Amino acid sequence: MRLILCHCNGLINMPDLDFGHDVKIEWYDDLCKQEVKISPDEKVVVAGCSPSIMEGIFPDVDAEFINLKDHIFLMKHSLDKARTLIKAGIKKAKSGSGLKRKTFMIKSKSAAVIGAGVAGLDLTKALNSAGIKTYLIEKEPFLGGTVAKLDRLYPESTPWSHTVLPLISSVLKNKDIEIFTNSEITKIKGEIGDYKIQLKIKPRGVIDCNNCGACVSVCPVTVQDDGRIRKAIYTTNTYPNKYAIDFNNCNRCGECVKICPKKIDINEQDKVFEINAGAIAVATGLKFYDLEKVEEYGYGKFPNVMNVLEFERKITDGALVPKKVVFICCAGSRDNRHLPYCSRICCFLSLKEAKLVIDRYPDTRIFVCAMDMRSYGNFEYFYTTLRESGVTFIKGKPSEVMKRNGNLVVRVEDLYTNELLEIDADTVVLSGGFVPDIESFEKLGIKIDGNFPIFFESGKLGNIEMPRGIFVAGSAGFPAGVAETIIDSRKSAFSIINLLKKDVIESFQPNAYVNEDYCSVCKTCISTCPYNAITIENGKIKIRPDLCMGCGICASACPSAASRLEKFTSREISEWIKTATKPDDILALLCKWSAYNATETAAYLKIKYPENIKILRIPCSGAVEPHHIFEALNLGVKGILIGGCYPDACHYAKGNSKARTKEHILKETLNLLGISKDRVRLEWIGKDEAKKFENIIREMSLVIK
Amino acid sequence: MIDLKKADINFKWEITRQEGGEGLLKCFGCSDCSASCPVRYLDDRYNPRKIIRLTLLGMKAEVLSSPFLWLCAHCHACTERCPQGIRVAEVINAIKNYAVQQGYCPEGLKVQLNLLNNSGRLYELEDFDLRKRQRMGLPEIAKKIPDVARIFQFTKIFERTAK
Numbered sequence: 001m002r003l004i005l006c007h008c009n010g011l012i013n014m015p016d017l018d019f020g021h022d023v024k025i026e027w028y029d030d031l032c033k034q035e036v037k038i039s040p041d042e043k044v045v046v047a048g049c050s051p052s053i054m055e056g057i058f059p060d061v062d063a064e065f066i067n068l069k070d071h072i073f074l075m076k077h078s079l080d081k082a083r084t085l086i087k088a089g090i091k092k093a094k095s096g097s098g099l100k101r102k103t104f105m106i107k108s109k110s111a112a113v114i115g116a117g118v119a120g121l122d123l124t125k126a127l128n129s130a131g132i133k134t135y136l137i138e139k140e141p142f143l144g145g146t147v148a149k150l151d152r153l154y155p156e157s158t159p160w161s162h163t164v165l166p167l168i169s170s171v172l173k174n175k176d177i178e179i180f181t182n183s184e185i186t187k188i189k190g191e192i193g194d195y196k197i198q199l200k201i202k203p204r205g206v207i208d209c210n211n212c213g214a215c216v217s218v219c220p221v222t223v224q225d226d227g228r229i230r231k232a233i234y235t236t237n238t239y240p241n242k243y244a245i246d247f248n249n250c251n252r253c254g255e256c257v258k259i260c261p262k263k264i265d266i267n268e269q270d271k272v273f274e275i276n277a278g279a280i281a282v283a284t285g286l287k288f289y290d291l292e293k294v295e296e297y298g299y300g301k302f303p304n305v306m307n308v309l310e311f312e313r314k315i316t317d318g319a320l321v322p323k324k325v326v327f328i329c330c331a332g333s334r335d336n337r338h339l340p341y342c343s344r345i346c347c348f349l350s351l352k353e354a355k356l357v358i359d360r361y362p363d364t365r366i367f368v369c370a371m372d373m374r375s376y377g378n379f380e381y382f383y384t385t386l387r388e389s390g391v392t393f394i395k396g397k398p399s400e401v402m403k404r405n406g407n408l409v410v411r412v413e414d415l416y417t418n419e420l421l422e423i424d425a426d427t428v429v430l431s432g433g434f435v436p437d438i439e440s441f442e443k444l445g446i447k448i449d450g451n452f453p454i455f456f457e458s459g460k461l462g463n464i465e466m467p468r469g470i471f472v473a474g475s476a477g478f479p480a481g482v483a484e485t486i487i488d489s490r491k492s493a494f495s496i497i498n499l500l501k502k503d504v505i506e507s508f509q510p511n512a513y514v515n516e517d518y519c520s521v522c523k524t525c526i527s528t529c530p531y532n533a534i535t536i537e538n539g540k541i542k543i544r545p546d547l548c549m550g551c552g553i554c555a556s557a558c559p560s561a562a563s564r565l566e567k568f569t570s571r572e573i574s575e576w577i578k579t580a581t582k583p584d585d586i587l588a589l590l591c592k593w594s595a596y597n598a599t600e601t602a603a604y605l606k607i608k609y610p611e612n613i614k615i616l617r618i619p620c621s622g623a624v625e626p627h628h629i630f631e632a633l634n635l636g637v638k639g640i641l642i643g644g645c646y647p648d649a650c651h652y653a654k655g656n657s658k659a660r661t662k663e664h665i666l667k668e669t670l671n672l673l674g675i676s677k678d679r680v681r682l683e684w685i686g687k688d689e690a691k692k693f694e695n696i697i698r699e700m701s702l703v704i705k
Numbered sequence: 706m707i708d709l710k711k712a713d714i715n716f717k718w719e720i721t722r723q724e725g726g727e728g729l730l731k732c733f734g735c736s737d738c739s740a741s742c743p744v745r746y747l748d749d750r751y752n753p754r755k756i757i758r759l760t761l762l763g764m765k766a767e768v769l770s771s772p773f774l775w776l777c778a779h780c781h782a783c784t785e786r787c788p789q790g791i792r793v794a795e796v797i798n799a800i801k802n803y804a805v806q807q808g809y810c811p812e813g814l815k816v817q818l819n820l821l822n823n824s825g826r827l828y829e830l831e832d833f834d835l836r837k838r839q840r841m842g843l844p845e846i847a848k849k850i851p852d853v854a855r856i857f858q859f860t861k862i863f864e865r866t867a868k
Contacts, residue, residue: 365714373733383733384731384789387730387731387732387733388730388731389730390717390718390730392761392762393733393734395734414707414758414762415734416734416736416754416755416758417707417755417758417759417762418755419706419707419759420706420707421706421707421709421762422706422708422709423709424709424710
C-alpha cells in the first residue's frame, strides 16, 4: 500500500515514519501542484490537508484521506497523535473491500419529451439544435398545452401566439423530431441511458381533413371546454392543422362521417408504439386544483363563479361582459384543508385577468381580494400599474360567496381598514392553485417531496441533476410563468444534451450495497432511504447504484448488518476506532457536510481544542451505527460526539432527524446499563461554528470524569 | 361594516385630480404612514392609512364627514417614509380641500375663519397683551389686520365654506 504524504509547503514534517514493510511512504512538497500517478485499481492513503480539497485533487482514486494539516499541525498537536491517525487510516483502508467503479452505458442517443406545452416545445427545439433525435409526446390532440388555451401572457399581456407559434413552427421544421399527439405512456422500462417506453396512441377519428368545417355544423354534441363551448369534433389554431374528435364526449352518431368530403373513421382503434430513449424529460405542465372542493366559494354551484382560465376564455370569446368582478386569490391555496403551499403564479394570473378586463371594458369595477399579493421581482411593477389603473385591492381572504337577489355577494374583512365588506358582483373569479401530475410522476418513479417533485436529487453523476436520466422541466416541477418555464426547460435541455453526448458515465463514490448472505429482507432499509434507491427484485433487496447517494442511513438501520456503505463498513469503522482511540479520548464522528468543516474552520481561526479528540469524517450523522458507540465505550473512550447538520439542513434530507431518534433510544439503553448518558452527545454544528465545536468539546471534557 | 352599495366609484378619481392627491392610487396599505404618525401615536382615532383605504373603497360620505380627518398636524413624517413615494400629508390635504368643496367644512374651521375675518388674528389682541409687550420691550403691533378680511373677500372663502 502506498502512503502519500504532503509537506504542505513546509508546514508538515514528520521524521522517522515506519508503518511496516508493506507500506511504501512517499513524500511530496505540494500535492496540489504536483502530479501523482495512481492507477485506478490501487488503494492509497493520502495524508495532507483537508479531505474536501484532496478529493478534488484525486477525484478518481480509492483513497483514505487523513487531515494532518488542520487536525495536527495547525492545532500544534503532537506527532504521536499524527502517527496514530495515519496508522488508523492505514488499518481502515486495509480492512475494507474498497470502492467499486459504477458505469452506466448511454446506449440510446435519443430523448423523449412528455408534454408539448411551452416547456416541451422549447426543450424539443433545444435538444434538436444539438442534433439529438427527439420524441415529443402529447396527450391532447393538439400541441400547445395550457398556454394555447389562453389569450395572453403576463405581465406584458402579449398574446401567446408571439411565443408558442414560432416554437411550434421551429419544431415542425425539423425532420429529426417525431411528434405523437393523443398519446400516453403506458409502460416504461430500463435505466439511465436506455429506456424502453411503450406508448398508447389514441384514435384521432379524423384521418384526412381539408378543414372545411362541415363536420362541426352537423355535430350534435356541445362540450364545455374550460369556459368555451365547442362541438365534440373541433380544431384549434396550433398543430396539427386538422380536426379531431373528442371521444370522451362523442356519441358516435356518425353524422360527421356522412358529411365529410375527406375521411373520418369513428371506429379507429388504439395503437401501441414503442420508442427507445436515453433520457426522458417530463414537461407535463399545470394541473388546476379542483375548486369544487373549496365549497365556500360556490364553484360549480353558481354559474358565474369561475376559474381564471374559464374567465379569460369567456371574456375573449365575448360570452361574458362583466360590470363588477371580484377576484379571489389563494382560493384553496396556503390552506391546510386544500393546498398548503403557494402556487406562485396565481396572483399574477388574477392581475393579468384584471388587466384584460380593463383593456377591454375600462368602466368595469374590479376588486382583487388577496391575503398577500406575492409580486416578487419585477412583477411588483405589474402590481403597481394595476393599482394605478384603479383596481381596488382588498387584503383579506373572503369567507364565502353567497347569492342574494340574483347577485353574487362576496363577504370579506378588509385588513387595510379593519372593516367587514360585502361586495356584490356579477362575476367572481377564483384564482386557485395548481397540483402536480402525480399520475405521470408515479409512472416514471419520480419522488414527490410533500407536494412537488424533488428538483435536484444530486450532482453525483457529474452534471446530471436527475441521476435516473429523467428530468422535470417547466410547470411540471412547480407552477411557473412562461418566461420561467423557458429558462427551466433550457436548463433541462443542457443537462440532457450533456448526458446524451457521452457514451459512458462513471461514478466513483461510495455506494451502499447489500450482502445477501445476511439479508433477511425485513425491508427496514427501504423506508429509510431518502432517494427511493432500494427496491425488491425477485425477493431480494437491491440497491440501485444510479440512485444511491452514499449517505449510509440504510446501513445504520439494518438490523442484520447486511446493508453496508462502501468505505464505511462496520469493520472499517471499528478498526479505525480501535487503532485511533486510547482510553480517556473523546471520539468525534462528524458529518462531512457541516460539523467536520467546523474543525477545519477552527484550525484556520486558531481555536484550540484539546489533543485527546479523535475526529472521524462520516457521510452523515444518520450513518452512525449504535454498536460503534458501544464498542468505543468498551475501549474506555471518555465521550462520543456525533456532529450533524442543523434540523432540515441535512444533505440527505432526513439523516439528522434519524440520528436524533437513534440518540434518544441509545441514551435510554445507556441509562439501563448504568452508563452516564452525558458520555454520548449529538450536536448540530454548522460549517463555520468552530467556537461552538470547541465549547462542546470543553463541556464534554469537564462533565465526563 | 361598510356598505359598498353606498360607495362612490368616482371618489378616488376626484381626489387624484386634486392638487397633492395624485399618488393616492399607489397605496398598497403597508401602514407605514400610520406607524410614523405622531398624532396616531397619541390618539388612535386618527389613522391616515384608514382614511386612504376608505377613499380607495369609495366611502365618500364616511371619509369627508369624519372629524378625525382634520387632526393631521402636517408634520410630513408619513411623506418621508411612504415606500411608494405617496405624499401622504398632501393627499390628506387634498381630501380636506375636497371635503370643503363638497360642503363638509367642520364647525371649528368656520369659527377660526370668523376670527381671522374679524381681527386678522386667530388670537385677538387685548390691551393687556399690548402692555405686556411694552414691558418686555417689544415693538407695538396693530390690534387688527384688515388685509386678511380683504383676502377672504377676494378668495370668496365664506361662499365656499357656506355649503
